[in-house]
Structures are given as structure tokens and as C-alpha cells.
Amino acid sequence: MQLPPKHILSKSTFMKGCQCPKALWLNKFQPELKTAVSAQQQAIFDRGTNVGKLAEQLFPGGVDARPENAYSYQQSVVDTFQFIQLGHEVIYEAAFQYNQVLAALDILVKKDGMWKAYEVKSSTSISDAILQDAALQYYVITQSGLPLVDFSIVTINTSYIKNGEIDVFQLFKIESVLDQVLQLQPMISLKIEELKNSLKQTEMPIRDIGVYCNSPYACDFKKYCWKNIPDNSVFDLMGYASASKAFDLYKKGIVLLSDIPSDFKLTENQEIQVSVHKTQVPKINLPALDSFKKQLVYPLYFMDFETYQSAVPELVGTKPYQQIPFQYSVHRLDAPNAALVHFEWLGESGTDPRNEFLNNLLNVTDNNGSVIVYNGSFESSRLKELAFWFPQKAAEIEALQNRMLDLMGPFQKKHYYLPQMNGSYSIKEVLPALVPSLSYDNLEIGNGIDASASYYQLQFEKDNVVVENTRQALLKYCMLDTLAMVKILEKVNDIK
Ligand code: SF4
Numbered sequence: 001m002q003l004p005p006k007h008i009l010s011k012s013t014f015m016k017g018c019q020c021p022k023a024l025w026l027n028k029f030q031p032e033l034k035t036a037v038s039a040q041q042q043a044i045f046d047r048g049t050n051v052g053k054l055a056e057q058l059f060p061g062g063v064d065a066r067p068e069n070a071y072s073y074q075q076s077v078v079d080t081f082q083f084i085q086l087g088h089e090v091i092y093e094a095a096f097q098y099n100q101v102l103a104a105l106d107i108l109v110k111k112d113g114m115w116k117a118y119e120v121k122s123s124t125s126i127s128d129a130i131l132q133d134a135a136l137q138y139y140v141i142t143q144s145g146l147p148l149v150d151f152s153i154v155t156i157n158t159s160y161i162k163n164g165e166i167d168v169f170q171l172f173k174i175e176s177v178l179d180q181v182l183q184l185q186p187m188i189s190l191k192i193e194e195l196k197n198s199l200k201q202t203e204m205p206i207r208d209i210g211v212y213c214n215s216p217y218a219c220d221f222k223k224y225c226w227k228n229i230p231d232n233s234v235f236d237l238m239g240y241a242s243a244s245k246a247f248d249l250y251k252k253g254i255v256l257l258s259d260i261p262s263d264f265k266l267t268e269n270q271e272i273q274v275s276v277h278k279t280q281v282p283k284i285n286l287p288a289l290d291s292f293k294k295q296l297v298y299p300l301y302f303m304d305f306e307t308y309q310s311a312v313p314e315l316v317g318t319k320p321y322q323q324i325p326f327q328y329s330v331h332r333l334d335a336p337n338a339a340l341v342h343f344e345w346l347g348e349s350g351t352d353p354r355n356e357f358l359n360n361l362l363n364v365t366d367n368n369g370s371v372i373v374y375n376g377s378f379e380s381s382r383l384k385e386l387a388f389w390f391p392q393k394a395a396e397i398e399a400l401q402n403r404m405l406d407l408m409g410p411f412q413k414k415h416y417y418l419p420q421m422n423g424s425y426s427i428k429e430v431l432p433a434l435v436p437s438l439s440y441d442n443l444e445i446g447n448g449i450d451a452s453a454s455y456y457q458l459q460f461e462k463d464n465v466v467v468e469n470t471r472q473a474l475l476k477y478c479m480l481d482t483l484a485m486v487k488i489l490e491k492v493n494d495i496k
Contacts, residue, residue: 001081003074007102008196010073014101014136015129017195019219022207026221028199033224043453051122051311052106055154057168059109059118062090073102080108084146096144101192103140106154114149117141118174122311124156124321126177129216134177135184139192152176156320162313171312171320209250211243232257232277237270238423245270272414273423280419288415289495295405299369300489302331303361303404304481305379306474308452315352317389325382326353326455329478330364331486336493340486344475350459358386362396369403372485374427376406407485407492416492431484434491438484444473451477 009017017024026033037045056062063083067076076095083091094108107118119134130153138151157173198205209226213219229235233255234246245266254260257277266274276283307323315324326347331340343364347353365371373379383401387394410416411425420433428447432439440446445454454470461467 001078004077004097005100006074007097008100008199009192010102011104011133011136014192014195015133017198018132018191019216020207020210020212021195021198022205022225023219023221024195025198025201025205026224029204034220035223037220038450039453039457041453043457047311047456048122051156052120054166054168054312055118055120055172056092056107058154058172058174059090059107062092062107063088064092065095065104066093067095073097073104076104077102094141096141096146098140098144099192100196101136101140103137105137105141108141115146116150116152117148118152118154120154120172122156124158126153126155126175127216131177131180132184135181135188138181139185139188150176151178151181156311158320160313161319162316164316166312211247214243230256232422234260236423237266238273239267239269242270269414270423272417276417277419282419283414283417284495285415286495288413289410289492292405292410292415293493295370296372297368297370297403298336299332299334299366301365301369301371301403302333302482302485302489303365303371303373303379304329304478304485305382306448306451306455306478307382308456310456315354322385323382324353325357325386327451327474327478328357328361329475329482330361331482332364332369333486340483342479342482344479346471346474346478347455349455349457354386354389358390358393358397362393362400365400367396367399370405371400371403372405372407372489374406374408374481374485376404376408380404407489410492416495427481427484427488430488435484435487438480438487440477440480443477443480444469445477 013024013027016027065076065080065083067073073095074097076093077097080091080094080096083094089110091108093104093106095102095104097103105117106120109116109118117137119130119137121130123130134151134153138148142148152174154172154174157171160167160170209229213222213225219225234249234257235243236257237246249255249260249264257274260266260274272283305325306327307325309321309323311320313320313322318324326349328343328345330343332343333340345357345360347357380401383397387397390397408425408427411421411430414425418433421429422433424430428440432441445451451474455474458467458470461470
């Protein structure tokens with residue numbers, strides 16, 4: 001059998017085109033404008049691929065039609081056809097092409113003479129985008145001549161708890177989406193023609209920015225299309241549903257926060273944000289800040305955790321996507337103006353860090369004094385989980401939780417708000433607004449997602465220099481989180 005001609009659309013470019021035809025066009029004609037995928041993001045994608053491999057165990061003994069590389073999918077189409085002809089009943093990464101649209105499917109199964117399709121996702125539920133993606137696969141497979149009696153999505157079951165070897169039949173959920181996929185078929189054929197036509201255009205489609213730039217996925221051409229949106233724009237409005245509000249304003253030609261009309265309906269926090277921005281006068285609620293300060297009991301402990309999560313639980317007693325603490329930083333301040341003392345702990349990637357993390361943390365936080373955290377519900381939830389795993393330490397953990405005070409509260413409630421906070425109460429914005437000499441910008445690892453991915457990848461790293469540099473970058477990042485709290489509290493204390 002001859003190789004089919006190179007495809008024009010694939011599943012991923014079809015999805016890109018459904019989100020925005022301009023993104024599809026840019027992807028083909030000006031891919032250099034795309035924001036590069038970071039090593040950390042790539043590691044997260046690769047872990048998604050591993051989930052797909054694991055799910056193959058649901059239907060063992062299949063043949064593999066995976067391409068050797070991203071350019072040899074046409075060979076996969078031929079291989080899949082031949083596997084079907086030879087009577088194979090389970091095919092992994094089965095590839096089909098119809099009318100120059102290519103679609104690969106994770107698992108194709110023949111049961112009682114009838115074919116069923118299974119697409120594996122590392123998500124925990126089925127979104128509209130997943131259904132659209134499945135509808136395209138169904139279209140290509142059936143139009144290319146293979147009838148399907150069912151189409152299912154395989155997702156992660158969040159209530160599964162690892163106990164020994166992974167039980168794939170418990171870890172994964174299988175749900176038929178055949179009805180939804182059939183309903184979408186007329187739309188799929190129209191959309192394919194529309195997108196193929198748009199790829200024949202020599203001129204870039206004219207499309208202004210819109211909510212679709214972030215939905216269902218953040219578009220990788222945002223840097224290019226959003227380049228004319230200035231700082232302090234309506235897109236910096238804080239809070240839930242701010243995107244639709246921002247686009248309402250944008251469509252009326254209002255781009256700057258300072259141009260928002262006074263009669264435009266905003267939430268209470270957005271009103272504060274806009275009025276502080278317009279007047280450049282900070283908002284300070286002295287009584288509320290005083291009552292926060294009155295709760296402080298020295299010695300103060302500033303505490304922060306870093307965690308990682310994996311779709312497939314790796315440690316006994318854990319669930320999919322459960323946060324596993326692998327690092328902490330604690331700064332201790334015995335009295336106002338006393339010298340700061342720093343403690344830190346970082347686990348070995350690839351081992352179970354929980355017990356050592358907990359023992360070490362309980363040792364350095366002692367048993368009296370306030371424990372300052374930022375976004376305390378995160379640390380509190382991790383401590384609760386540790387108490388569940390180590391019930392013999394539950395009383396000590398509860399005592400630590402009872403000492404916790406959330407420094408984010410005054411900023412979240414807008415008791416202290418400066419125009420430089422850009423509508424946010426995240427420590428990443430609050431710190432440079434209050435202490436311009438300190439920021440996360442120049443750190444090698446500068447956010448929790450990168451910290452988590454970098455730590456997780458360390459277990460596969462063979463180069464000791466890379467391991468050491470990454471560990472140092474992790475320590476530096478977590479240390480800044482607690483130092484930031486020390487400095488922010490100093491600024492809060494300065495306000496009289
Ligand atoms: S950034 Fe928005 S407008 Fe630009 S290509 Fe992406 S989705 Fe389309």
C-alpha cells in the first residue's frame with residue numbers, strides 16, 4: 001500500500017483552528033511567532049503521554065502503530081490499515097487519514113467483530129474541547145471506512161488511592177461519548193472545509209483578540225497578537241468574570257483602566273482597583289491592619305511549602321493529582337528587629353519525601369509563636385493530608401495549624417492596596433509593589449509550577465551539575481517566598 005499524501009489538518013491543528021482561524025494560519029505560515037514551550041511545560045506534556053501508555057494496559061496485547069517521529073504519521077496510517085487487515089484486535093496509536101485530515105487514536109479495540117475507540121486524557125473530566133477532539137477522530141476514522149460502534153474517553157479517577165501496584169482498572173474511568181460525538185458530526189465536516197480554505201489564503205486572517213485567546217487553551221500567539229495592549233489595561237481587572245467585562249470595555253474602545261467610565265458596573269474590589277489606579281492614592285484600612293497585627297505572637301515563623309503532583313499516584317496512600325510536599329522554607333524572627341534565622345529542607349526527587357519533610361518541619365517550627373503563611377489554605381490542606389498519612393503526629397500538626405496566620409488576608413480583602421499591585425494579591429505582585437528591590441523576575445525558577453516540574457524531573461537527570469544547580473535554584477526560590485513574607489510584614493508594621 002502506498003503512503004497517503006501529506007495531511008493538511010491534524011487533530012491538534014483542527015483544534016487550534018476551531019479556537020481561532022488566525023492561530024491556525026500563523027501556525028502554518030509564521031510559526032516563529034509562537035511562544036516557545038518551556039522545558040518545564042514540555043515535561044508536563046511528556047507526563048501526559050506516559051498516562052496514555054499506561055492506559056494501554058486496559059487492553060493488553062495490542063500492536064503499536066506509533067510513528068517513529070512526528071513526520072512519519074503517513075506510515076502509521078498504512079501500518080494501521082495493515083494491522084486491521086491482518087486481524088489484530090487491539091491497536092495502539094491507530095492512525096487514519098481522510099480527505100487530507102489526519103487523526104490518531106490512543107486505543108482501537110475490536111470486540112465481537114465490532115470496533116470501539118478509546119481516547120485517553122490525563123484530565124479528570126470531559127470538557128467541550130475533548131468532545132470536539134473526539135468528534136473529529138470519529139469523523140476521520142468512520143469516513144476512512146472503519147465503522148465504530150462506540151467511542152469512549154478514558155479519564156483519571158480522582159477517588160483512586162494507590163495501594164501497592166497501580167490498578168489501571170481503578171485508576172481510569174471509561175465513559176462513552178458516542179451520542180455527543182454523533183451530534184457534532186455535521187459541524188465537523190463544515191469546519192474542516194472552512195479551515196482548509198483558510199489555509200489556502202495568502203493573507204493572514206483579520207481577527208481581533210477575544211475571549212478565545214485563552215479558551216479552551218491559552219493561545220501560543222498571544223505575545224504577538226496582544227503586543228499593543230498596554231500595561232494597566234482593562235485586562236488587568238481583578239476577579240472572577242473579569243475577562244468578559246474587559247472585552248465589553250475593549251469593544252467600546254476603552255483599553256486603559258484610567259478610561260473606565262465611572263458608571264460602568266464593577267465589583268467592589270474592581271472599584272477599589274480602578275479608583276486607586278486613577279488617583280494613585282493607596283487604599284489603607286488602618287483598623288483592619290491593626291487587628292491583623294494584634295494577632296502576631298513572637299517568635300514569628302514564616303513558612304512556605306512546595307509540592308508536586310502526578311496524574312498517576314506514585315506513593316502509597318496518595319490519589320491522582322494529590323499535592324506531595326517536597327520542600328519547605330521557614331524564617332524565624334524572635335523579636336522585632338532581631339536577626340532572622342533561616343531553615344530549609346528539600347527532598348530527593350524520586351523518593352517519598354513526606355515523613356522526613358514532616359519531622360524536619362515540626363522540629364524547626366517548635367511549639368509557640370505565630371506561623372505566618374501566604375495563602376494559608378494551601379499549607380493547611382497539606383498539613384491535614386500529612387496528619388492523615390501520619391496519624392501519630394496529628395496532634396502536633398493540629399497545634400501547628402492553630403498557630404497559622406494568613407498574611408494574604410489583608411491584601412485579598414484590600415485592607416492594603418497600592419496601584420503597583422496591578423489588581424492582584426498574589427505574593428508575586430505584592431512583594432515588588434511594597435519592596436521594589438526584591439522580585440521573582442530574575443530567578444532561574446520563579447514560580448511554583450516551574451518548581452514542581454523541575455523537582456519532579458530531577459529524578460531522571462544524570463548530570464550532577466544540572467542536579468546541583470536545579471536544587472540551588474529550588475532552594476533560592478522557596479527561600480524568597482518566606483523572605484518576601486518577612487519584608488511584606490515589615491511594611492505592614494510600618495503603617496501606623
Ligand atoms: S492570540 Fe487570540 S487572536 Fe491571536 S491567534 Fe491566538 S486566539 Fe487568535
